[in-house]
Amino acid sequence: MPQLTRRSALAAATLPLFAFRAHAAPAKANVGFFTEAKPTMIAKGQGWFAEGVGAPITWTEYGSGAEINTAMVGGSCDIGLATGSVATAAGIAQGLPFQVVGLVDNIGPAEEMTVRTAANIRTPADFKGKKVATPFGSTSHFRLLGFLKTNGLTQRDVTVLDMKPAAIQAAWSKGEIDAAYVWAPAKSKIIEAGGTPFTTWDKLDKAGYAIADVIIVHNDFAKSHPDSVVGFLKAYGRALAMWRGSPEEAAKLVAQQAGVTPETAMAEMKAYDFVDLAAQTGEAWLGTPGKPGRFAEVLKGTADFLVEQRSIRSAPAVGAFGSALNSSFLQKAVA
Amino acid sequence: MRRVPGFLVTALSVALVLGAWVFVTTNGLVRDLFLPGPRDLWLGFSELMEDGYKGRTMAEHLGMSLLRVGAGFLTGALAGTVLGLAMGTSRRLDAAAAPFVEFLRPLPQLAYLVLLIVWLGIGEASKITMLFLAALPVAAIAARDGVRNIPPERLRMAQSLGASRGQVFWHVVAPSALPEILTGARLALGIVYGTLIASEIIAGSNGIGWMILDAGRFLRSDYAFVGILVIGLTGILIDRLLLLLERRVVHWAGR
Numbered sequence: 177m178p179q180l181t182r183r184s185a186l187a188a189a190t191l192p193l194f195a196f197r198a199h200a201a202p203a204k205a206n207v208g209f210f211t212e213a214k215p216t217m218i219a220k221g222q223g224w225f226a227e228g229v230g231a232p233i234t235w236t237e238y239g240s241g242a243e244i245n246t247a248m249v250g251g252s253c254d255i256g257l258a259t260g261s262v263a264t265a266a267g268i269a270q271g272l273p274f275q276v277v278g279l280v281d282n283i284g285p286a287e288e289m290t291v292r293t294a295a296n297i298r299t300p301a302d303f304k305g306k307k308v309a310t311p312f313g314s315t316s317h318f319r320l321l322g323f324l325k326t327n328g329l330t331q332r333d334v335t336v337l338d339m340k341p342a343a344i345q346a347a348w349s350k351g352e353i354d355a356a357y358v359w360a361p362a363k364s365k366i367i368e369a370g371g372t373p374f375t376t377w378d379k380l381d382k383a384g385y386a387i388a389d390v391i392i393v394h395n396d397f398a399k400s401h402p403d404s405v406v407g408f409l410k411a412y413g414r415a416l417a418m419w420r421g422s423p424e425e426a427a428k429l430v431a432q433q434a435g436v437t438p439e440t441a442m443a444e445m446k447a448y449d450f451v452d453l454a455a456q457t458g459e460a461w462l463g464t465p466g467k468p469g470r471f472a473e474v475l476k477g478t479a480d481f482l483v484e485q486r487s488i489r490s491a492p493a494v495g496a497f498g499s500a501l502n503s504s505f506l507q508k509a510v511a
Numbered sequence: 512m513r514r515v516p517g518f519l520v521t522a523l524s525v526a527l528v529l530g531a532w533v534f535v536t537t538n539g540l541v542r543d544l545f546l547p548g549p550r551d552l553w554l555g556f557s558e559l560m561e562d563g564y565k566g567r568t569m570a571e572h573l574g575m576s577l578l579r580v581g582a583g584f585l586t587g588a589l590a591g592t593v594l595g596l597a598m599g600t601s602r603r604l605d606a607a608a609a610p611f612v613e614f615l616r617p618l619p620q621l622a623y624l625v626l627l628i629v630w631l632g633i634g635e636a637s638k639i640t641m642l643f644l645a646a647l648p649v650a651a652i653a654a655r656d657g658v659r660n661i662p663p664e665r666l667r668m669a670q671s672l673g674a675s676r677g678q679v680f681w682h683v684v685a686p687s688a689l690p691e692i693l694t695g696a697r698l699a700l701g702i703v704y705g706t707l708i709a710s711e712i713i714a715g716s717n718g719i720g721w722m723i724l725d726a727g728r729f730l731r732s733d734y735a736f737v738g739i740l741v742i743g744l745t746g747i748l749i750d751r752l753l754l755l756l757e758r759r760v761v762h763w764a765g766r
Contacts, residue, residue, distance in 0.1 A: 249544075489733070
């Protein structure tokens with residue numbers, strides 16, 4: 177006869193309790209993130225995300241969206257917060273086990289080319305023979321390659337170097353690179369150290385090189401803990417509302433988390449187009465269940481470009497990207 | 512029991528591993544993202560050979576890598592051998608240089624990668640210096656021990672025959688230490704080769720090591736495997752060449 181231990185007795189006693197709720201809250205959630213100046217940092221710092229998930233969160237900082245993809249495959253990441261659309265498009269094309277449940281921001285001018293003022297770069301043709309650094313595999317890298325392509329430049333005309341944001345700052349101060357395509361805070365720091373913004377984003381967005389940051393969730397987690405996903409999105413909505421309502425206070429909280437001054441946080445956040453949860457279910461972004469929005473086409477275009485670059489082997493039809501957009505959680509979060 | 516010839520065991524073990532690889536990949540036991548099958552690998556290989564990788568041909572990538580290895584190894588092994596010979600001849604110099612050489616030898620190269628970037632920048636200088644520093648202590652210690660292990664009577668014999676210090680060095684010390692110097696060089700080359708990928712992390716845009724890292728970013732494992740095969744086979748080839756050189760130059764060693 178199997179022994180009735182205290183633990184199994186306890187489990188038997190609590191079983192009916194859980195049976196009432198269709199989906200139990202997870203014991204904990206692994207969330208991958210990046211340290212940056214965004215309202216997401218408020219929800220992280222104030223514990224709103226943990227509240228929304230209904231469990232303690234293990235926060236892991238990743239170096240790139242590609243790393244989050246790898247962690248998703250290995251099952252060590254449940255939610256990827258503000259991961260870039262490029263890594264996301266690559267992951268969907270490769271059939272990785274995650275879905276897009278929401279958007280953090282439309283990047284717009286927040287990631288942009290900065291040229292060394294002394295390098296005297298005025299037109300795209302001036303980039304010939306110059307050294308441009310960017311973190312490879314990132315949304316910035318994607319835009320930079322798009323910039324080269326749309327201007328008829330190749331990677332033989334321009335030396336494109338693979339560098340992390342911190343390394344870009346160091347190399348910039350030593351005058352080793354002529355330009356960099358990167359995001360804040362590295363972007364603002366190199367502008368301070370003798371850089372000039374070189375606007376590329378408006379043309380590139382129109383030419384199909386739009387980039388965004390999204391929230392992705394592992395398929396298993398989304399299936400077992402849908403309420404936690406809704407709670408997570410609500411927490412972001414709350415932080416976004418605070419940024420809209422009292423930007424000063426929001427910037428202060430973000431600054432603490434990102435390790436910058438409130439003024440810098442404010443300036444950096446103004447460069448992003450943070451999209452309200454309700455607007456995310458619109459035609460331009462995730463759309464509604466069964467009727468995915470145009471963001472699926474952006475992801476498809478991104479994946480096709482990655483195939484052309486040989487970064488991934490093949491990309492499925494636009495339908496596969498549409499079905500990776502799951503707007504049902506957003507609908508519940510704004511309801 | 513009859514003895515099985517070594518080459519048969521080798522052939523069997525290679526066939527076994529290849530067979531297991533073909534089996535798990537063709538039966539769909541693993542996804543091609545994690546382990547590409549023979550067909551994917553061949554496709555990836557021919558693509559790389561035809562069109563190159565990210566704007567450069569495979570020959571250019573391999574050439575850049577070998578150039579770095581060559582420059583780092585030659586300078587490092589040469590400087591290390593000179594230092595080691597001096598350390599072996601002079602106890603005082605040995606006492607002065609040993610702490611630095613001994614400290615540097617087991618130090619993982621990635622540990623000082625950041626410093627090299629800060630000091631020397633992101634260009635070839637920091638990459639080659641990293642390889643130089645990997646080769647130097649190994650070569651130095653081999654040369655020093657080579658000198659130390661010379662039987663004293665051999666030195667005394669030369670001296671008693673009236674050889675000058677220079678003559679003793681060139682005719683006795685250097686040739687006697689040569690076998691160990693060459694063994695040290697082979698060891699150093701192995702370490703330099705192993706450090707190559709780490710050195711190509713620095714602001715990369717070319718080289719086989721960089722290609723493997725870059726391909727791995729979006730799980731492009733077919734390219735990564737081709738890179739690993741290329742780097743592995745080239746490594747064996749270089750090692751064999753050095754071994755051949757060693758056997759020719761110091762044919763008397765070990766006899």
